Amino acid sequence: MTPEEELDRLKLWTSAEVCHYLAMKVRRHRQEARLSQAEFAAQAGIALRTYKRFEAHGQANLDTFVAALRAMGRTRYLMLLFAATTKVAATPTLRERLLDARLSSQSRKQ
Numbered sequence: 001m002t003p004e005e006e007l008d009r010l011k012l013w014t015s016a017e018v019c020h021y022l023a024m025k026v027r028r029h030r031q032e033a034r035l036s037q038a039e040f041a042a043q044a045g046i047a048l049r050t051y052k053r054f055e056a057h058g059q060a061n062l063d064t065f066v067a068a069l070r071a072m073g074r075t076r077y078l079m080l081l082f083a084a085t086t087k088v089a090a091t092p093t094l095r096e097r098l099l100d101a102r103l104s105s106q107s108r109k110q
Helices: 003-012 015-032 037-044 048-057 062-072 075-082 094-109
Strands: none
Touching: 015 048, 015 062, 037 048, 037 062, 048 062, 062 075
C-alpha cells in the first residue's frame, strides 16, 4: 500500500482503527529492531502488560504512546502535527484581473 493510499484510508477509519494501525506500526518497528516486547517496554518505561495491550489492541493512553515514540526516537515528528501553515495567495482569475483593470481605469478617469 502506498503512503497516499494509507492516508486515504486513515481518513475513513474510526478512532479505534487508527489506534490499532499505530500500534501495528510500533510493533513493526520493535520487530525490525529485534527487540522483545519486554525489552521494548523496559526501554520505553512502560509496564509490560500495558505495552502488550497496546500492541495487541491499540489500547493505550497518550502517555504510553508518547513513551513508545520516545523509545523509537520518533518524538521529533510530533512537531509536524501542528506545523505552521502558510497561505498561498490565490492567482487571480481572468475575470478578477479584468474587473481590477476596469475599476482602476474608471478611477483614473475621475
